Structures are given as C-alpha cells and as structure tokens.
Amino acid sequence: MRRFTRTLAAVALAATMVAGTAGWASGNTQRAVTGPPPGSASWSADGVLGRELPDPARATPEQVQRFFRGLGAAEQQVLLERHPSVVGNLDGAPLELRYRANARALRASHDPRWARLAASGRQILAFDPRGRGQAAEVFGDLRSARHVSVVVPGSDIDAGTFDRRDHVYGTPAGMAKSLHAETGPGHAVIAWAGYTTPVGVGLDAATGTLAGAGAERLTRFTAGLAADGLPAPVVFCHSYGSVVCGLAASGLGATDLVVLGSPGMRADDVDGLRTTARVWAAKDDTDWIDGVPHVEVAGLGHGADPADEDFGARRVPAEDAKGHTGYFVPGTDSLRAFAAIAEGASR
Incomplete structure (x- = not known):
C-alpha cells in the first residue's frame, strides 16, 4: 500500500509539474555557472612569475595550496593585483589573500547589484559576477x-x-x-x-x-x-x-x-x-x-x-x-x- 501511495503521488507530481509549468517554466530556467573562475584564460597565459600557474580548471585545492605556500608575499600580491577574480575564487588559495582579492574585484565592478557586498570590513571568500x-x-x-x-x-x-x-x-x-x-x-x-x-x-x-x-x-x-x-x-x-x-x-x-x-x-x-x-x-x-x-x-x-x-x-x-x-x-x-x-x- 505504501509503495502504491508513493507511486500515485509521483504520478500526480509529474503531471502537476508538466501541466502547471509548461507555459512559463522555460522563462525561469537557469543555466548553471560552472567551470573555473572568470579571467582564468588570462591567468593561465601569464608568465609574470616565470613559472607555470596552477590551472584553475584542473588543479586540486591541495595543489593550489602548495603552489601559494611556495610564493613570497610580494609574489602573491602581484597575482592578486593582476588576477583578483581568479585569486578570490581559487579554492586552496590563502583565506586572507582571497578576502583582499574579492574586495578589489567588488570595488572595481561598479555594479549596483553588488554594492553592499563591497562594503568595507566584509570578509568575502568568493565572488563570481x-x-x-x-x-x-x-x-x-x-x-x-x-x-x-x-x-x-x-x-x-x-x-x-x-x-x-x-x-x-x-x-x-x-x-x-x-x-x-x-x-x-x-x-x-x-x-x-x-x-x-x-x-x-x-x-x-x-x-x-x-x-x-x-x-x-x-x-x-x-x-x-x-x-x-x-x-x-x-x-x-x-x-x-x-x-x-x-x-x-x-x-x-x-x-x-x-x-x-x-x-x-x-x-x-x-x-x-x-x-x-x-x-x-x-x-x-x-x-x-x-x-x-x-x-x-x-x-x-x-x-x-x-x-x-x-x-x-x-x-x-x-x-x-x-x-x-x-x-x-x-x-x-x-x-x-x-x-x-x-x-x-x-x-
């Protein structure tokens, strides 16, 4: 009986969703944002440090962490200034560096939608516009x-x-x-x-x-x-x-x-x-x-x-x-x- 009841409910749900959304659901359908952070192509092509940067699409967070651990503060700052959108969204990068990178990206966006996120003192660990x-x-x-x-x-x-x-x-x-x-x-x-x-x-x-x-x-x-x-x-x-x-x-x-x-x-x-x-x-x-x-x-x-x-x-x-x-x-x-x-x- 329980299985029968669940089957009836499933049929009802399917019918409701198909019939009730056929006319308007397509207007609300979202395309998922996936893949590496914005600006990743420029990041990957940048030879400013004289070494290959970790691929945002393929490097694991552990590999990213090891890469940044091998950099000095000045080198990290260079990457932040040149690629804030990548550094701010790169899982495995140091927390404090990500905060600063995202603050920089938000200040530079001038988009009123993100104005509150750009307020001083907020600790933004990720920001993808x-x-x-x-x-x-x-x-x-x-x-x-x-x-x-x-x-x-x-x-x-x-x-x-x-x-x-x-x-x-x-x-x-x-x-x-x-x-x-x-x-x-x-x-x-x-x-x-x-x-x-x-x-x-x-x-x-x-x-x-x-x-x-x-x-x-x-x-x-x-x-x-x-x-x-x-x-x-x-x-x-x-x-x-x-x-x-x-x-x-x-x-x-x-x-x-x-x-x-x-x-x-x-x-x-x-x-x-x-x-x-x-x-x-x-x-x-x-x-x-x-x-x-x-x-x-x-x-x-x-x-x-x-x-x-x-x-x-x-x-x-x-x-x-x-x-x-x-x-x-x-x-x-x-x-x-x-x-x-x-x-x-x-x-």
Whole structure:
C-alpha cells in the first residue's frame, strides 16, 4: 500500500509539474555557472612569475595550496593585483589573500547589484559576477576558529539577494549571522551561495540539474577549506540547498550534515547518502514544504523526507520555527539546537 501511495503521488507530481509549468517554466530556467573562475584564460597565459600557474580548471585545492605556500608575499600580491577574480575564487588559495582579492574585484565592478557586498570590513571568500552572481562570506575569525559551519541556501538566492532585507532568515547571510551570534567564541560561519539556484517554483526546483552542478562546487569549496588546514565543517542546508548537500554528502568531509525545510536529498535514507557525517533534519509543521510530495519519478521530485523517522536522520526540534524561513530566528529551539551541533556538543 505504501509503495502504491508513493507511486500515485509521483504520478500526480509529474503531471502537476508538466501541466502547471509548461507555459512559463522555460522563462525561469537557469543555466548553471560552472567551470573555473572568470579571467582564468588570462591567468593561465601569464608568465609574470616565470613559472607555470596552477590551472584553475584542473588543479586540486591541495595543489593550489602548495603552489601559494611556495610564493613570497610580494609574489602573491602581484597575482592578486593582476588576477583578483581568479585569486578570490581559487579554492586552496590563502583565506586572507582571497578576502583582499574579492574586495578589489567588488570595488572595481561598479555594479549596483553588488554594492553592499563591497562594503568595507566584509570578509568575502568568493565572488563570481557571472549570471546572477555568486558569493560566500565569513562571519567570525575563520583562521583561528575551532569550529566551522557552512550554510547552503535554497531557491531564489544569488549575489544580489545574498543579504536581502526581507525574509532575512531565509538568506545565507541572515542564517549565518544568526548562527554565529548564537554560538560561542572560537566559531566561524560561512554563508555559501556558490551555485546557481532555481528561481521560483518550476522545473528547475523539481529536478536535480542545478543541485548536481552545485554539489560539485560545494565539494570543491570544502576541499579548499581542508587544504588550508581548517577544521572539518558542520554543513547546514536549507530547502533546495539540501538537494545540493544530498548529492555532495559523500565528498564534503563534514562532521555533521543538517537539513531544514528539505524537499528531499535524492536518497532513500541516511545510508543512501554514503557519508560518515551525522545527519540531522528539522521541519516545522507550518512549513509549506510539508505539502510537497516526497517522491522521485522521471527525474522530478527529490525523494524521501529527511524528517521522516524511516529516513534515519536525527530529529532537530523545530516546533516554534514558524514557516519555511523560521529555523534560524533568534529564540527558537531549532537555532539553539543548531548552535549545539555546530559547537560539537552532540558528539
């Protein structure tokens, strides 16, 4: 009976998505930004140091880290000044150099969409202006942190909405700031909007295409953190971001994986994620995501509900979270639980 019910739900989802989006989904369809950082061709052709620079498309974060470790401060500065967009987005490059490179790239862009990101004092760990724009920002002292968390957002997020003022706790910056304020000293949080997210409710949101591209970028990003000697992260994944995390789970090197308001992780259960991380799930009863059929058929839908007992994730209390973007609201049980997980209290 359960299998029959899931099949009916899958057919209904497929019919709804095909019929309900056929007239307009193509207008919202996004093309994932992939590949090496902007300016990589000029970087690769530059012989200013008299040696070959690491290929942004092929070099691993570990190889990038070793290359920069062999440079002096003056040589690093030369590369920053000549290629800020590459240095700022090159996983494995030193944190402090990336901050300075992205600040330089943002100041030079003169694009009003990124004006707030260019404000003095912000620690921008990644900035890619292509498409709708992608960004990552650090809250706290990442270099000295004993605990590191990464927040992965869901749909309708880009560099322009990264820290929008409405629905604050559904934005990567808002979620990361709130978690950082709730945790104690020695903790840093990264708001990572480093992939092309779906826009609105359409085929992009119902399929895993953008999530697959995002998963590749997220695993490379966390590999860059590891290459720079930072602690293994706790990764928090909101909404469609949990689809990204589900596909990336086996390669994240995370201690804990926390999903909230999830439409599914493209796995039947925790074992299907192929990760050694502890897996946690939060879902408030008032979250509209609860009405989404947790099925996958013909590439539509994202599978089992991580908050369902049969999935096998540890449940995070979220009774007072209120809606789809209430999980990081100060004073909620969910935020307190997130902070405890981030600080390792559950281990």
